[in-house]
Amino acid sequence: MGQRVPHVTGYLTEHFADDAFGTLAGYRARGGYETARRVVTGMSPAEVIETVKASGLQGRGGAGFSTGLKWSFMPAETDRPKYLVCNADESEPGSFKDRILLERGPHQLIEGILIAAFATGAEKTFAYVRGEYAFPADCLERAVAEAREAGLLGERIFGTDFRHDIVVVRGAGAYICGEETGLLESLEGKKGQPRKKPPFPAQFGAFGMPTTVNNVETFCHVPHILARGPDWFRSIGTEKSPGHTLFGVSGHVVRPGLYELPLGTRLDEIIFEHAGGVPDGKKVKGVIPGGMSMPILPAGQLDVPMANEYLRERKTMLGTGGIIVMNEDTCMVRVACVVTYFFRDESCGQCTQCREGTGWMNRIVERIERGGGESEDLAVLLDVAGKMEGATICAFADAAAWPVQGLLRHFREDFEAHVRERKCPFPASFEL
Amino acid sequence: MVISEAVRERIEAAKARFPQPRGALLAALHLVQEELGHIPPEAEREVADLFGLRPVEVHEVVSFYNMFHSESGGRHRVYVCTNLPCSLRGARTLLRHLESHLGIRCGQTTPDGRITLGHEECLGACAYAPMMRVDRTYHEDLDPERAVRILDELE
Numbered sequence: 394m395g396q397r398v399p400h401v402t403g404y405l406t407e408h409f410a411d412d413a414f415g416t417l418a419g420y421r422a423r424g425g426y427e428t429a430r431r432v433v434t435g436m437s438p439a440e441v442i443e444t445v446k447a448s449g450l451q452g453r454g455g456a457g458f459s460t461g462l463k464w465s466f467m468p469a470e471t472d473r474p475k476y477l478v479c480n481a482d483e484s485e486p487g488s489f490k491d492r493i494l495l496e497r498g499p500h501q502l503i504e505g506i507l508i509a510a511f512a513t514g515a516e517k518t519f520a521y522v523r524g525e526y527a528f529p530a531d532c533l534e535r536a537v538a539e540a541r542e543a544g545l546l547g548e549r550i551f552g553t554d555f556r557h558d559i560v561v562v563r564g565a566g567a568y569i570c571g572e573e574t575g576l577l578e579s580l581e582g583k584k585g586q587p588r589k590k591p592p593f594p595a596q597f598g599a600f601g602m603p604t605t606v607n608n609v610e611t612f613c614h615v616p617h618i619l620a621r622g623p624d625w626f627r628s629i630g631t632e633k634s635p636g637h638t639l640f641g642v643s644g645h646v647v648r649p650g651l652y653e654l655p656l657g658t659r660l661d662e663i664i665f666e667h668a669g670g671v672p673d674g675k676k677v678k679g680v681i682p683g684g685m686s687m688p689i690l691p692a693g694q695l696d697v698p699m700a701n702e703y704l705r706e707r708k709t710m711l712g713t714g715g716i717i718v719m720n721e722d723t724c725m726v727r728v729a730c731v732v733t734y735f736f737r738d739e740s741c742g743q744c745t746q747c748r749e750g751t752g753w754m755n756r757i758v759e760r761i762e763r764g765g766g767e768s769e770d771l772a773v774l775l776d777v778a779g780k781m782e783g784a785t786i787c788a789f790a791d792a793a794a795w796p797v798q799g800l801l802r803h804f805r806e807d808f809e810a811h812v813r814e815r816k817c818p819f820p821a822s823f824e825l
Numbered sequence: 826m827v828i829s830e831a832v833r834e835r836i837e838a839a840k841a842r843f844p845q846p847r848g849a850l851l852a853a854l855h856l857v858q859e860e861l862g863h864i865p866p867e868a869e870r871e872v873a874d875l876f877g878l879r880p881v882e883v884h885e886v887v888s889f890y891n892m893f894h895s896e897s898g899g900r901h902r903v904y905v906c907t908n909l910p911c912s913l914r915g916a917r918t919l920l921r922h923l924e925s926h927l928g929i930r931c932g933q934t935t936p937d938g939r940i941t942l943g944h945e946e947c948l949g950a951c952a953y954a955p956m957m958r959v960d961r962t963y964h965e966d967l968d969p970e971r972a973v974r975i976l977d978e979l980e
């Protein structure tokens with residue numbers, strides 16, 4: 394526990410094997426907090442925002458929105474307190490990168506938060522860590538205490554007027570609290586039910602104040618961009634999707650784990666060269682490329698560069714970079730059972746289409762898996778999924794519809810075979 | 826009173842960290858549950874008093890979040906992750922094995938009150954599957970034998 398280090402490292406994770414890197418002294422020994430010092434003592438907030446904009450950094454929480462642009466939405470002149478939220482709710486099945494960033498590099502995250510706070514004028518950051526991440530939250534809390542002790546948080550940071558503090562908040566088990574406005578509700582001590590937008594968080598966020606929400610990994614890129622410049626960052630990855638990212642590889646591979654690689658690295662390269670391919674000489678059947686909400690790709694489409702501009706052409710997305718690999722024995726109806734159960738369980742229930750749709754999809758695929766499906770069921774599934782898209786308060790309903798649509802797009806035959814044979818024809822598949 | 830003075834003090838301290846005291850409600854419920862093992866209706870009423878809320882408002886929050894328990898359980902709560910990446914690597918086989926070893930079904934508590942067994946959605950350990958959470962601690966890269974040994978060592 395807590396000793397998880399990526400198999401391939403880069404600028405984000407190169408020191409993660411060194412336990413000392415998690416401490417203030419060890420982080421400083423590697424030059425830590427020098428970039429924040431230079432930024433706070435030598436740059437204007439507008440210059441920082443311009444630099445991050447110019448780098449092309451896109452949020453790593455799933456939606457891929459421009460980070461610099463998001464920061465620029467924070468009102469510059471206001472008497473109201475402004476806040477940042479660090480989204481460490483990480484609950485997207487297949488994703489575990491934020492956890493490792495918290496456990497192995499908490500000071501890198503704090504440095505990124507400091508720079509973001511300086512740029513946006515935020516006086517406080519709420520770091521919302523999912524409740525199950527007790528150990529990662531402890532690691533962050535310890536680092537925050539060290540930073541506060543050393544004057545890196547609090548008043549007059551680096552001898553300037555800049556002040557900032559970080560409050561570590563623990564969630565209590567609800568996937569929907571990762572959605573940024575569900576998170577804000579939870580932060581305020583309420584049920585984590587997403588808010589209608591507008592107003593957006595930059596106007597009306599945490600406790601009604603202007604707020605910027607960013608993912609853990611997004612913050613972690615920031616010190617490197619400010620240290621080495623936007624041109625350096627843009628020289629990595631693709632033209633439209635610059636920088637490294639952390640790919641989490643799980644499922645049927647020889648070396649599951651975390652891989653820090655440039656955006657645009659090909660999916661088949663990640664699976665076969667880095668993660669060692671499928672064990673026992675088996676073939677791949679399908680791969681979910683970006684966490685469970687993202688549509689699956691069949692074995693014939695793994696030659697895709699892992700960046701949204703390419704993945705979109707194949708009707709899927711990078712999401713959180715969680716790559717789930719399934720071997721040739723896998724029953725895709727069972728996959729649909731697991732996926733729809735999850736979304737049914739985690740729907741917050743505010744919108745009828747989502748609450749009813751997730752339950753409906755789950756009941757249908759479970760019936761098909763048990764051999765009781767009818768041929769009309771597939772049309773009903775697609776109809777329900779289609780009605781959930783774009784019709785609700787938050788994107789959860791879309792995230793629940795997409796994987797089902799993807800499974801039917803590429804593996805319709807698996808569903809039809811169940812209906813035809815009135816049983817599951819994949820006896821060697823993973824157990825349900 | 827079911828909530829101790831010590832926990833009340835910690836709840837007051839937690840309130841001071843937020844722009845509005847209610848921000849500390851989740852923290853308060855975590856503290857109460859740590860002390861009592863679960864959050865009974867009396868505790869909800871006392872928490873409601875501490876936050877100037879109605880008991881039903883506290884109850885809504887308790888029931889919204891998976892980690893808060895209204896019912897008492899075993900001394901240890903054990904959860905096997907059964908989401909897709911873990912299931913692909915044998916999580917459900919592991920869960921069945923633990924059920925038969927403990928002689929209970931998922932969702933039940935051993936008769937000696939030692940362990941409540943459950944399953945959970947993705948816990949962020951997908952590459953280290955199968956895995957289980959025992960109270961605050963993750964146990965990863967499990968096989969059934971090692972998982973059983975871990976459970977057998979629980980008090």
Ligand SMILES: Cc1cc2nc3c(=O)[nH]c(=O)nc-3n(C[C@H](O)[C@H](O)[C@H](O)COP(=O)(O)O)c2cc1C
Binds near residue numbers: 481571607787
């Ligand atoms: C259902 C749902 C769940 C989400 N879960 C997370 C999450 O666990 N972590 C996260 O950073 N973003 C999550 N997001 C995205 C956030 O709403 C938000 O876009 C993100 O935190 C912004 O940070 P970024 O711009 O740095 O990516 C989720 C979105 C949806 C719709």
Ligand code: SF4
Binds near residue numbers: 747790
């Ligand atoms: S789409 Fe689903 S999760 Fe999102 S607000 Fe509506 S009911 Fe809740």
Ligand code: FES
Binds near residue numbers: 946
């Ligand atoms: S699926 Fe089990 S930890 Fe992610």
